[in-house]
Structure formats: C-alpha cells, structure tokens
Amino acid sequence: xxxLNILIAVCLGYVAxxxxxxxxxxxxxxxxxxxxxxxxxxxxxxxxxxCTAWTFYGAVGYAARSGLEFLTIYLGPTLIMVGWxxxxxxxxxxxxxxxxxxxxxxISSRYxxxxxxxxxxxxxxxxxxxxxxxxxxxxxxxxxxxxxxSDAEGAELIATYDTALWVxxxxxxxxxxxxxxxxxxxxxxxxxxxxxxxxxxxKLFALIAVGVFVVWGLAxxxxxxMERIDASQIGQWQVDGGRWVGxxxxxxxxxxxxxxxxxxxxxxxxxxxxxxxAAWAFPTYLMLMSLFVVPIAVIGLELMPPGxxxxxxxxxVPLSQGRDGLAMLSFLGGFSSATSMxxxxxxxxxxxxxxxxxxxxxxxxxxxxxxxxxxxxxVVILARRMSIGVVLALGYLYYxxxxxxxxLAAIGLVSFAGLAQLLPAMIGGIFWRGATRNGALAGLLVxxxxxxxxxxxxxxxxxxxSPGVMEQGPWGIAWLRPEAMFGIEGVDPLLHAAxxxxxxxxxxxxxxxxxxxxxxxxxxxxxQFVNIFEHSSNPQSWSGGIAQSEDLxxxxxxxxxxxxxxxxxxxxxxxxxxxxxxxEPTPDFLARLERELSGAVGGATAHAMVAQIxxxxxxxxxxxxAVADETAQMMEYSSQLEAKSSELTRTARQLRAANExxxxxxxxxxxxxxxxxxxxxxxxxxxxxxxxxxxxxDGLQSKDLTRYASIIHAEAIRLTRLLDDLLxxxxxxxxxxxxxxxxxxxSDVISHSIAATGTDMHALRVRRVGPASEVMLNTDLDRLxxxxxxxxxxxxxxxxxxxxxLTIEVNRRGGRIIVDFIDNGSGxxxxxxxxxxxxxxxxxxxxxxxxxxxxxxCREIMARLGGTLGYLPGxxxxxxxxxxxxxxxxxxx
Amino acid sequence: xxxxxIPLFLERRSYRxxxxxxxARLLPLLGALLWMVPLxxxxxxxxxxxxxxxxSTSSAILYMFAxxxxxxxxxxxxxxxxxxxxxxxxxxxD
Numbered sequence: 010x011x012x013l014n015i016l017i018a019v020c021l022g023y024v025a026x027x028x029x030x031x032x033x034x035x036x037x038x039x040x041x042x043x044x045x046x047x048x049x050x051x052x053x054x055x056x057x058x059x060c061t062a063w064t065f066y067g068a069v070g071y072a073a074r075s076g077l078e079f080l081t082i083y084l085g086p087t088l089i090m091v092g093w094x095x096x097x098x099x100x101x102x103x104x105x106x107x108x109x110x111x112x113x114x115x116i117s118s119r120y121x122x123x124x125x126x127x128x129x130x131x132x133x134x135x136x137x138x139x140x141x142x143x144x145x146x147x148x149x150x151x152x153x154x155x156x157x158x159s160d161a162e163g164a165e166l167i168a169t170y171d172t173a174l175w176v177x178x179x180x181x182x183x184x185x186x187x188x189x190x191x192x193x194x195x196x197x198x199x200x201x202x203x204x205x206x207x208x209x210x211x212k213l214f215a216l217i218a219v220g221v222f223v224v225w226g227l228a229x230x231x232x233x234x235m236e237r238i239d240a241s242q243i244g245q246w247q248v249d250g251g252r253w254v255g256x257x258x259x260x261x262x263x264x265x266x267x268x269x270x271x272x273x274x275x276x277x278x279x280x281x282x283x284x285x286x287a288a289w290a291f292p293t294y295l296m297l298m299s300l301f302v303v304p305i306a307v308i309g310l311e312l313m314p315p316g317x318x319x320x321x322x323x324x325x326v327p328l329s330q331g332r333d334g335l336a337m338l339s340f341l342g343g344f345s346s347a348t349s350m351x352x353x354x355x356x357x358x359x360x361x362x363x364x365x366x367x368x369x370x371x372x373x374x375x376x377x378x379x380x381x382x383x384x385x386x387x388v389v390i391l392a393r394r395m396s397i398g399v400v401l402a403l404g405y406l407y408y409x410x411x412x413x414x415x416x417l418a419a420i421g422l423v424s425f426a427g428l429a430q431l432l433p434a435m436i437g438g439i440f441w442r443g444a445t446r447n448g449a450l451a452g453l454l455v456x457x458x459x460x461x462x463x464x465x466x467x468x469x470x471x472x473x474x475s476p477g478v479m480e481q482g483p484w485g486i487a488w489l490r491p492e493a494m495f496g497i498e499g500v501d502p503l504l505h506a507a508x509x510x511x512x513x514x515x516x517x518x519x520x521x522x523x524x525x526x527x528x529x530x531x532x533x534x535x536x537q538f539v540n541i542f543e544h545s546s547n548p549q550s551w552s553g554g555i556a557q558s559e560d561l562x563x564x565x566x567x568x569x570x571x572x573x574x575x576x577x578x579x580x581x582x583x584x585x586x587x588x589x590x591x592x593e594p595t596p597d598f599l600a601r602l603e604r605e606l607s608g609a610v611g612g613a614t615a616h617a618m619v620a621q622i623x624x625x626x627x628x629x630x631x632x633x634x635a636v637a638d639e640t641a642q643m644m645e646y647s648s649q650l651e652a653k654s655s656e657l658t659r660t661a662r663q664l665r666a667a668n669e670x671x672x673x674x675x676x677x678x679x680x681x682x683x684x685x686x687x688x689x690x691x692x693x694x695x696x697x698x699x700x701x702x703x704x705x706x707d708g709l710q711s712k713d714l715t716r717y718a719s720i721i722h723a724e725a726i727r728l729t730r731l732l733d734d735l736l737x738x739x740x741x742x743x744x745x746x747x748x749x750x751x752x753x754x755x756s757d758v759i760s761h762s763i764a765a766t767g768t769d770m771h772a773l774r775v776r777r778v779g780p781a782s783e784v785m786l787n788t789d790l791d792r793l794x795x796x797x798x799x800x801x802x803x804x805x806x807x808x809x810x811x812x813x814x815l816t817i818e819v820n821r822r823g824g825r826i827i828v829d830f831i832d833n834g835s836g837x838x839x840x841x842x843x844x845x846x847x848x849x850x851x852x853x854x855x856x857x858x859x860x861x862x863x864x865x866x867c868r869e870i871m872a873r874l875g876g877t878l879g880y881l882p883g884x885x886x887x888x889x890x891x892x893x894x895x896x897x898x899x900x901x902x
Numbered sequence: 903x904x905x906x907x908i909p910l911f912l913e914r915r916s917y918r919x920x921x922x923x924x925x926a927r928l929l930p931l932l933g934a935l936l937w938m939v940p941l942x943x944x945x946x947x948x949x950x951x952x953x954x955x956x957x958s959t960s961s962a963i964l965y966m967f968a969x970x971x972x973x974x975x976x977x978x979x980x981x982x983x984x985x986x987x988x989x990x991x992x993x994x995x996d
Contacts, residue, residue, distance in 0.1 A: 076959060077940075077959060077962055077963070077966065080966055084937050087933070087970065087973065088930045088933050088934055088937075089930070090977070091929050091930045091933055091973050091974075091976075091977045092926075092927070092929065092930025092931075092933075093926075094923065094926040094927050095927060095930065235960040236960075238958075238959050238960050238963070239958045239959060239960050241959075243959055244958060244959050244960075245956040245957065245958055245959060246940065246943050246944070246956050246957040246958070246959065246962050247956070248940065250941045253938075253940065253941060254938065254941070257934075257937070285981035285984065286981065288977045288980075288981050289974045289975070289977035289978035289981055292970065292973060292974045292977065293974045296967065296970045296971065296974065300967065303959065303963060
C-alpha cells in the first residue's frame with residue numbers, strides 16, 4: 010500500500026521536475042535558443058489547461074451520475090477550435106496587433122480603453138473563477154484522502170493538516186516564481202507554458218493508462234467493455250435535450266471567455282499559424298481525454314461499494330485492484346490538471362487585477378507616477394504577486410465556506426455560466442461596430458447580477474440565502490425567486506440561470522448599444538477591432554517635437570527595465586537615422602512605445618502614461634475631432650450664408666409681387682374713381698339740367714314744374730343712396746363696422762325681409778321650404794336681413810319669368826346653415842356669374858335699378874358675419890346661396 | 903474592401919482557396935448539426951412502448967466519437983490545404 014509519505018514525496022519530486030522544466034525553458038528563451046518552445050505543438054498542449062481536475066476526476070463522476078452528458082463540456086470547445094476561422098483567428102490577430110494582455114484588456118480596449126469596463130470585467134472574472142480554483146483545491150484534497158483511506162497514519166495526517174491550504178500556498182509560490190519573474194512586454198511566460206505542456210502530456214498519459222488498464226485489464230477488451238457499458242445503470246441514452254444544447258453552448262462560450270483560456274489562446278500565442286495546428290490537434294486531445302471516461306465510470310460503478318464518491322474512480326479503481334503504481338500515476342495526472350489550471354488562472358487574474366485595478370489607483374495616488382520617484386516596475390510586479398496570493402486565498406476561502414460538498418462538475422458549471430457573461434460584449438465587440446461601452450457595461454452588470462443571484466448565491470447552501478428567500482423570493486416577490494425567475498419553474502437551475510442571465514445580458518447589451526452614442530475613441534477602436542484584417546496600425550496618433558524623449562525613456566526604464574528600454578530606444582533612434590538613445594518623438598515611435606508599454610501595464614494605463622508625458626503636445630483623437638468640428642462649423646457658417654442669400658432672393662421676389670399687387674390696386678382705384686365719378690355725374694347732370702330749366706324757363710305749367718321737381722328729388726335720393734352704399738361698403742371693407750350681435754330665429758329674419766321688400770304689392774310669389782328654418786341664430790340680425798332684402802329685391806327686379814316665383818330654402822349641413830334664394834327666371838349668364846359680386850357691375854342690357862353695389866356689400870357683410878355668399882349655378886334660374894355658421898343650440902321645435 | 907486592382911475572376915488556385923475558406927467556416931456548423939442529432943434519440947424516460955428502445959450508450963459513444971474523429975480529420979485537411987497565402991488574400995476581401 011502506498012503510504013501518504015511516498016505520495017507527498019512523489020508530489021514534491023514532480024513539482025521540482027516542473028520547476029526544472031520551467032527554469033530551463035526560461036533560460037533557453039532568454040538565450041534565443043528556444044525555437045522549439047515556439048512550436049505549434051507546445052501551443053496546442055498549453056491549451057489543454059482547459060482540461061482541469063474537473064475533467065480528470067469530475068468527468069468520470071459526471072458520467073457515473075448522468076451518462077454521456079459530460080461530453081457537452083468538450084463538444085463546445087471542439088466546435089470553437091474547428092471553427093477557428095470565425096472567431097479565434099480574429100481574436101488572436103487583435104490580441105497580437107493591439108498587445109492585448111487579458112480578456113479585460115480586450116474588452117476595455119475595444120470600448121475606448123474604458124477603465125470602468127476593465128474593472129468590471131476583472132471583478133467578474135475574479136468572482137467567476139474563484140469557485141473554479143476552489144474546485145481544484147477540493148479535488149487535490151479529495152485525492153489525498155482517497156489515498157489516506159488505506160493508510161491510518163495518513164488519515165491522521167490529513168486530519169491534522171489542512172491539505173487544501175498547503176496546496177494553495179504551494180501553488181501560489183510556484184505561480185509567483187514563474188508567473189512574475191519577468192515583466193515581459195509581450196506578457197509571455199515561456200517557462201510556465203513549457204511546464205503546462207509537460208503537465209498536459211502527464212495528465213493525458215495518466216488518464217489513458219487508467220483507461221487501458223480498465224478496458225483491457227479488467228473488462229477484457231473492447232467488445233466485453235461495450236457489453237458491460239450497456240448493462241450498467243448508464244447503459245441507455247438519458248440526456249435531457251435542453252441540457253445537451255445548453256451545456257454545449259455554455260462550454261463553447263466559456264472556452265472563449267475564461268481568462269486562463271484567453272491567456273494561452275491569445276496572449277501566449279507566438280504565431281498565428283499555430284492556430285491551424287491546434288484547430289485539429291486540440292479536438293483530438295479532447296477526444297482522447299474523454300475516450301475512457303465512460304469505461305472507467307462503468308467499471309467503477311461495478312467494482313466500488315455503493316456510496317463511494319464517483320469523482321474519485323480514476324484513483325480508487327486502480328487502488329482497489331492493488332495497482333499502486335497506476336494509482337500514483339493517476340494521482341499525478343490529477344495533480345497536474347489542478348496545478349496547471351490554477352497557475353495559469355492565477356497569472357491571468359493577477360495580470361488583470363494589477364493592470365486594471367492596482368495600477369490606475371497607484372497612478373492616481375502618486376499623481377503622474379511615471380515620473381515620480383517610485384519604481385513602477387516594482388509596483389507592477391508586487392501588485393501581481395499580491396494578486397496571485399489574493400486569488401488563491403479567495404479560492405481557498407470559497408472552498409471552506411461552500412463546504413466542499415458539491416459535486417465537482419456542478420461547481421465548474423457555475424464558473425462557466427459566470428464567465429460566459431463576457432461573451433456578448435466580446436463577440437459583439439469584435440464583430441459589430443455598433444457595440445458601445447455603455448451597452449457592454451449594462452449587459453455585463455445585468456448578466457452578472459442574474460448569475461450571482463440565481464446560481465452563485467444558492468451554491469452556499471443555507472448560508473447566503475435563507476430557505477424563505479429560495480421558496481418565496483426576496484421580500485415575498487415570487488417572480489424573483491432565485492431558481493424560478495419570472496415565475497418559470499421546474500427548469501434545471503443551471504439552465505435556468507444561464508438562459509436568463511445570457512439572454513437578458515445580450516438583450517440589454519444590444520438595446521443600450523443601439524440607443525447610446527459611442528465616444529470618438531470608442532468608434533475608432535471599434536473600427537480597428539471589427540476590421541482587424543484590413544488595418545494593422547495603431548489608432549493612436551501621438552505627436553511631439555519638444556525634448557520629451559528623455560522623460561519617455563525614464564518612464565520606459567521603470568516599466569520595461571533599463572536594458573530592454575535602452576535597446577528599444579536605441580533601435581528606434583537607429584530607425585530614424587539618429588545615433589544614441591533618444592529618438593524624435595514621432596507619432597510612429599510613440600505608438601510603438603505605447604504598445605510596448607501596454608504589454609506590461611495594459612492598454613488604458615499605457616495610454617494614460619504617455620499622455621501624461623506628452624502633455625500639451627499631444628494630438629489626441631479629441632483634438633483632431635475638435636479640428637474637424639471647426640471645419641464643420643465653417644462649413645455650417647457658409648451654408649448659413651447660402652441660406653441667407655436665398656432668403657434674400659425670396660424676399661426680393663415677395664417684394665416684387667407686392668409691388669405688382671400695389672400697381673394693380675392703384676389701377677383698380679383709378680378705375681373705381683372713374684366709375685364713381687361716372688355714377689355720381691349721371692344724377693348730377695340731370696339734377697343740374699332740370700334745376701337750370703326751373704331757374705331759366707318762364708311760364709312753366711305747374712304740371713311740368715311738379716314733374717321737374719320730382720325728377721330732381723328722385724335723382725337726389727338716388728345720389729344719396731349711392732353715397733350711403735359707398736360709405737357702407739368702405740366701412741365694411743375696412744373692417745370698421747361694429748356688429749350688433751343678437752339672438753333670433755332665422756324664420757323671423759326671413760319673414761321680416763320678405764315684408765320689408767313689399768312682395769305682396771309685386772307679382773313675385775315667395776315660397777319658403779326646408780325643415781330647418783326654425784333655427785336660432787346668434788349674429789347681427791339687421792345686417793343679415795339687409796343681405797336677404799337685397800337678394801329678394803334683386804329677384805323682384807330681375808326675375809323675367811311670366812309668373813315670377815322665389816323659393817327660399819333653408820338647410821342644415823354640417824355645422825352650417827344654408828339659405829338658398831332660387832327664382833324661376835333665366836338666371837345670370839355664365840360669363841357674368843363670376844362678376845356679379847364686383848362693384849358697379851351690372852348684368853348687361855337690363856334696366857339699371859341700382860348702382861351695382863348691392864351684391865358687393867352683401868358679400869362683405871357675409872364675410873364679416875363668418876359666412877359666405879355665392880352664386881349657385883344649375884338651379885333653373887337665378888340662385889344665390891347664403892351660408893352661415895350655425896348657432897350653438899337649436900330652437901325648440 | 904473595394905479594391906479596383908482585384909480582378910473579377912480569380913485564378914483557379916485562388917478560387918480553390920476561397921472555397922476552402924468557405925469550408926473552414928462551415929465545418930463547425932456541420933459539427934454542431936451532427937452533434938445535435940442525439941436530440942432526436944428516444945430517451946430512457948420517454949420510451950413507453952417495448953419496440954422503441956432507448957439508444958444504448960455504446961452506440962451513442964460510437965456515434966459521438968466517430969463525429970469527433972471526422973471533425974478532427976476534416977480540420978486537419980483544411981489546415982493543411984489552407985496555406986498562409988490564403989490568409990493574405992482573405993484579409994483583402996474580408
């Protein structure tokens with residue numbers, strides 16, 4: 010039986026071997042002999058940190074519990090890798106050209122180097138990864154105890170010492186040693202990558218060894234194995250369709266967004282060409298890793314006593330068969346899986362924390378720390394080391410708080426769902442130029458909140474959320490119940506949380522992006538990211554001509570280290586054809602320097618640092634935009650001038666029109682005056698003639714005398730009437746008339762008008778029809794009567810029928826009262842119909858009874874009363890229509 | 903990207919490269935489709951009549967891994983055929 014001491018010795022030996030490998034790789038890389046380090050195979054193997062202890066132990070447990078569902082965790086990444094031409098190729102290109110250092114850096118750079126977004130992504134990653142790290146600690150601890158079962162002394166040892174704590178401390182040390190040895194501008198860790206590649210081989214070999222032992226050693230070959238699989242309790246297809254699709258999608262999303270995967274996929278990538286090897290080699294690796302999972306699970310279920318932890322079958326099956334060596338190998342495989350994941354995850358998280366949280370705070374506190382006394386380089390490294398410690402401490406705490414009881418796979422999936430929240434912002438950012446910072450931020454917060462509420466907090470058992478909250482929701486709000494949000498119950502909790510958080514996240518992201526407006530830098534970065542294959546230049550344009558190179562050098566030395574900074578500056582100076590160490594601060598050089606720095610401290614910080622030194626000499630995008638704004642203003646001004654000149658043209662045209670009208674009016678006035686003088690002269694002439702006769706002629710008979718005097722009288726009356734009419738018309742036309750508004754019945758007005766014209770004495774017969782004559786009017790009744798009288802009198806004068814008859818018809822149409830005056834004469838000839846309302850117009854060859862002002866006056870009166878007067882053709886006689894606005898109420902009928 | 907110097911018809915070789923890129927884009931969709939086939943299989947819980955038995959795990963394993971191997975081989979074929987020049991061209995027309 011393997012004692013725990015041997016186990017610990019093997020463990021330490023293994024770690025020492027990893028140290029040696031990492032150290033040698035670093036040395037080789039430093040001496041430039043590390044070509045083999047940059048092979049696509051190392052890259053592919055380093056991707057295997059996707060397969061953590063979760064895969065190694067958890068997959069078998071998962072298979073023993075729910076059959077083939079465990080495959081989904083590997084199907085998603087396989088599809089992403091096979092589809093590298095879509096997303097991964099673009100991400101790697103962006104990562105390389107923009108010097109992206111982490112997933113937070115990617116998202117913040119894309120959305121205008123936003124610091125807030127970077128902090129949010131970093132926090133989300135820390136919260137999301139913590140359960141995952143605790144999962145690794147738990148699995149290592151479990152595997153120790155599996156060994157200890159057969160060793161009383163060991164069990165005692167396990168009980169005394171907290172294995173998880175020691176593992177955490179050990180891993181923190183290893184990570185600090187190799188993850189933060191150098192502050193490379195490329196943020197690449199050759200030693201760590203090499204160690205991971207070795208671990209990848211170890212874990213694959215261990216799992217396959219156990220698998221081979223199980224299939225050929227215990228089951229007796231492939232055929233019998235298959236029969237035993239079908240006979241076992243997981244012998245039939247039992248996967249829920251929703252979980253099958255959901256988990257595949259979730260694992261695909263997590264493959265892209267997990268910080269450690271981003272670290273090895275994008276940051277540690279040496280050459281884009283490596284992707285084409287990984288595209289098929291990594292799916293093969295995943296396939297081999299899952300090949301023997303089901304056989305091990307089935308044999309474990311058969312051999313092990315009921316109730317034993319299926320997560321440990323990889324270890325306990327060889328142990329129960331007395332294969333201590335195999336069990337030891339298997340233990341090392343699990344140990345490798347756990348350590349490699351923790352190391353890379355801790356490096357990735359530490360990079361994010363130090364670049365996006367610690368450094369901005371430090372720079373703000375020291376007020377231009379780049380030129381301050383403290384050594385930025387040390388601060389960065391210290392921040393990383395502390396971050397690594399904090400990340401591992403958090404993982405350990407989570408392990409302690411959550412009780413370490415949940416099945417491994419469940420914790421891993423919680424983590425996946427949390428990190429998947431980055432997917433909309435990430436994919437939207439590299440494929441959609443319309444995605445904005447506010448959209449990404451809002452989507453992230455919504456997704457994160459839902460995930461934490463419905464999936465993370467319930468993980469803590471009774472601690473974080475009381476059973477009451479789980480049952481009835483917070484404050485009794487049922488639709489906020491963590492596992493039945495919006496009232497939808499009975500869904501698998503993981504699927505439920507992933508569905509709501511991701512869909513609402515994406516929805517909010519898209520909607521807010523659509524309605525918000527990005528800043529200039531954001532739009533530039535968006536164009537750069539989305540069309541990465543078209544541009545390769547940095548969007549930032551720096552310029553300076555003053556002696557700032559020295560300041561830049563001082564800062565660069567602090568961050569990159571003196572040797573590296575000096576050689577960089579020397580190369581740059583040589584590129585510009587200058588000797589020495591100080592190149593001109595051309596935009597090109599500054600862009601390269603900023604990229605160089607962003608490898609060490611992140612894009613946003615590097616940008617801020619260069620900006621501080623370049624100070625006022627900086628031409629930022631905003632400045633350029635201000636220039637563009639001025640141009641736009643000038644263009645606007647000129648267009649305003651244009652508008653003004655066209656307005657002037659319009660005014661001139663209007664003036665011309667007004668002038669024409671005035672001329673016309675003047676002509677009209679002249680015509681009117683000549684008309685009037687003519688009209689006035691006719692009676693005047695006869696009055697003068699007859700009065701002269703009366704004065705000069707003697708011996709007139711009294712009969713003639715009377716006749717002449719009455720002619721003079723009649724003409725004088727006619728003259729007076731004409732003048733009255735003229736006065737009346739002028740008053741009406743000037744709008745000076747004062748109306749005497751009264752209430753009265755329309756029928757009364759008509760009766761009064763008929764009586765006033767004295768129709769009974771004439772041959773004209775008046776017929777009144779229409780139902781609506783009992784209408785109450787609210788108007789100037791006298792003026793209205795004047796109109797009616799004029800119309801009736803006209804009919805008397807001009808109706809040429811043998812038996813003249815006037816029909817007065819009252820109707821109500823819409824809101825108006827219509828009074829038609831229709832006679833049975835020959836009517837007004839069509840050519841005169843439009844003229845009858847003009848002043849002094851008389852229909853030809855009729856005996857002139859009036860001055861031709863009556864209808865003009867009537868029309869003016871009706872206009873004053875808010876009505877109209879018009880000629881109504883086609884009524885079989887002369888017909889005039891008066892239309893009036895109806896009064897508010899009807900008279901009693 | 904509109905570039906007037908790009909002729910309307912490509913050489914045969916470039917044409918072949920373009921179609922290989924199309925294939926590379928379509929491969930994950932094909933993979934997803936094939937792996938979603940198990941959604942159609944009867945499950946233990948849903949099988950009622952005796953004649954429609956649930957799919958056995960061994961045949962499920964055979965199917966899943968066959969698809970897996972096919973995808974890996976197809977990706978291998980495509981990554982060998984798609985040479986680095988293709989990417990340069992692709993970057994122009996993407």
